[in-house]
Amino acid sequence: MTSSPIHSRNGTALAAAVLLVLVTAGTYLNSLPNKFINYDDPIYVFSNPHVTGGFTWDNIRWAFTSLDHFWHPVTWLSIMLDWQLFGAQPWGHHLVSVLLHTASALMLFEFLRRTTGAVWRSFFAAAFFGVHPLHVESVVWAAERKDVLSGFFFMLTLIAYARFARGFRVQGSGSEGPGAMDEGRELSQTGRGGWTGPTRGVIWYLSSLLFFALGLMSKSMVVTVPVILLLLDFWPLKRVQSPSTYAKASADKKSKVQSAEPTAPEREFRVQSSKFKVQGSSSSPDPRPSTLGPRRSSWSVVGGLFLEKIPFFVLSALMSGLTIVAQNQTGALQTAARLPMVYRVENAVLSYAEYLWQTVWPTRLAVFYSYPKFFPVWLVLGLTVAGCAFTAAVLWWARRRPWLAVGWGWYLITLLPVIGIVQVGSQAHADRYTYLPLIGIFIAVVWEVAELGFQGSGFRVQNLRGVRAEESGSDTPTLRRSHALTLLGVAALCCYIWLTWCQVGYWRDSEKLFGHALQVQPNNEVAHVNMGTALETKAQSLAQASARARDPQERKALSDQAAQLENQAAQHFQDAVQAQPSFAVAHCDLAAAYLRRHRTEPAIYHAQKALDLNYTGAHRILGAAYGEAGNLEKAIYHLRLAVQLAHTTEQLAEAHHNLGYALWQKGLTNEAKAEFQEEKRLQTGPRDH
Incomplete structure (x- = not known):
């Protein structure tokens, strides 16, 4: 049929x-x-x-x-x-x-x-x-x-x-x-x-x-x-x-x-x-x-x-x-x-x-x-x-x-x-x-x-x-x-x-993705910033592992690797600023890299530059930089804005922590405790992926 x-x-x-x-x-x-x-x-x-x-x-x-x-x-x-x-x-x-x-x-x-x-x-x-x-x-x-x-x-x-x-x-x-x-x-x-x-x-x-x-x-x-x-x-x-x-x-x-x-x-x-x-x-x-x-x-x-x-x-x-x-x-x-x-x-x-x-x-x-x-x-x-x-x-x-x-x-x-x-x-x-x-x-x-x-x-x-x-x-x-x-x-x-x-x-992970992007376009400011961020995240993981390590040699090796990755990340942020001076996120991330090295003056400069370019995320870095420099009034001002404008859970938790620390230094103990409690509540969610 x-x-x-x-x-x-x-x-x-x-x-x-x-x-x-x-x-x-x-x-x-x-x-x-x-x-x-x-x-x-x-x-x-x-x-x-x-x-x-x-x-x-x-x-x-x-x-x-x-x-x-x-x-x-x-x-x-x-x-x-x-x-x-x-x-x-x-x-x-x-x-x-x-x-x-x-x-x-x-x-x-x-x-x-x-x-x-x-x-x-x-x-x-x-x-x-x-x-x-x-x-x-x-x-x-x-x-x-x-x-x-x-x-x-x-x-x-x-x-x-x-x-x-x-x-x-x-x-x-x-x-x-x-x-x-x-x-x-x-x-x-x-x-x-x-x-x-x-x-x-x-x-x-x-x-x-x-x-x-x-x-x-x-x-x-x-x-x-x-x-x-x-x-x-x-x-x-x-x-x-x-x-x-x-x-x-x-x-x-x-x-x-x-x-x-x-x-x-x-x-x-x-x-x-x-x-x-x-x-x-x-x-x-x-x-x-x-x-x-x-x-x-x-x-x-x-x-x-x-x-x-x-x-x-x-x-x-x-x-x-x-x-x-x-x-x-x-x-x-x-x-x-x-x-x-x-x-x-x-x-x-x-x-x-x-x-x-x-x-x-x-x-x-x-x-x-x-x-x-x-x-x-x-x-x-x-x-x-x-x-x-x-x-x-x-x-x-x-x-x-x-x-x-x-x-x-x-x-x-x-x-x-x-x-x-x-x-x-x-x-x-x-x-x-x-x-x-x-x-x-x-x-x-x-x-x-x-x-x-x-x-x-x-x-x-x-x-x-x-x-x-x-x-x-x-x-x-x-x-x-x-x-x-x-x-x-x-x-x-x-x-x-x-x-x-x-x-x-x-697209396996951030490091591989943006490493490939930099091969395609070496002066890619966004790829530099995100590559730097990926290296910073990896450095933080190594630093945490170093703190948990019991063997002194292992602790030192992990700490050295973390420091090397942080230097590479800072260089990527610097390359991004050079490739595109008006890229606000690059200025903000470079400010954060300086702040981690306790270099408050360049950190304040680049964070303020990012803020001038209408990047509201810079309030978080600028507030922390002013806090480390001892200017608590400006620190509290910018950190309160950072709490209001944070886009992610991690940024919000960090802003609450830094605001609490600045308030505690200023003697406002009760307000500081409230900020630390809010930070603890936010940290119960997932952070690293």
Whole structure:
């Protein structure tokens, strides 16, 4: 008994989905032994008292009201849940991120398969998303849970929207006026029970809006979703059609439904009739409906689709405003005086090109990329001209090769919030910013390469959505070309899997991660600071071990190792200040290094410098330095501010201790006891990871 083509195709899709899950999850198994790192993980995970405090009403309220850098309550709740389940074990946090990323890759495959009918093209696009080395930072960095979580809801938004769009099309004009919604191919029309067509459409529309809201509450970068949905209306959803073209297509579909009674699985993927139909390329013109329809109705169609997205645009506008307020409140927004607009635009142009190059050749990746000292004018102008020319070309080809226009537009638009025009932070660009934008590049490349492989074929088979489902084997050169391109795609995937596996290994711990970053960019100020911090932490552990050692020789050896590491850490802080004199954190850490050597004068100088650069964390170091210098009034003043402004449990405990000691020296015994008791309470939680 032979299986039908539809059943065979569903089996192929299932096999591709299983393979995608195994490849994506398997590539990131190397991340489970990784530790937390000292860059943002203390603030987001193991040293945040609201996270380590678990699910309490106070912590949940804090998640929805805190504007610390971003407003992302769903991300906070996710990290709280991880801590509730796994505590201070990093592998559990990494496992959840890997599962979210794998689920997103699977949903991307399902979305593309459902909307285009092309199983293996969808597989390759989703697989490149799943295993590309540029996505390592988003997946294995615990503090970047917001990336994979927002990506998860982003995919759910697309799937729900595609289900909504299946049942409703927007016409350019007609009896109900421009932009009217017309019920299209809906399951209830073929006799299936459940909601009616309009009700089902509303449910899917509201679901899409809800998932989008959850995505925004995970990371504000998904604010571009409304524009992406408009692109998807053009292709692959093909909702932009003229009334005449749409009426003809609807009549054809209706007659086919009445002439054949397909089973439920066959309604998902139909191929021109109940059986495959092979058409010669030299026969009648391509029966696929026009993507845009007559020019006279295009603008009214787009207007109707835009009106449909108004709730999405409203949510995007609200989140954009809230994000700017939060960033401005914490001082993360770079002013025009510190970073001129011309400089930002030049960096944006180079970043667009850099991301594309790293997509093709993803080596020498780092956790942080410093701003270059200058931008070659000839390079900026050349890339601008090339980018504009390519954009014009894909728009010119939009009717015949819509995937190029949609993929390129996806890439350009989704990068806009983080391209640096509104600069947040001091990085020139970041790997994590490519998490969603590169999907557009993967779609455009995979579909275009597949088309090149099929060019010259004498026969073709089309599925219901007008996309070639299979190719005949009569054209041997074309078959060889398609096989060669498939092997090339498999080889590229294998290379990316290996590079991703290696890149994940660099995230084993802070020392290895920032040591690699310094190999990539020796004058990397952030890498110097975090490398110094990692060495300081290691030195403190050795000093504690030295204090516990009973053998005098062992005690001396451990003490010497600790002193050597402290010297290396101080040198890294000094290198960071030299690389970027306006880097406040480097000044603060250098001040702390001087203070540990009891050199109060340079400690006060660098701590005050950090404070002048609007780094509030410097109050803790400046207060301790003044206390050691004997200026108790200033010490108490700065340490009280440090208690109010501390970001982590460790910083808060240290501030309470130093404040208590300063109060005790001043004779305020009762107040000092209260500070020491608070320090003891905070120290009962986890500290070292």
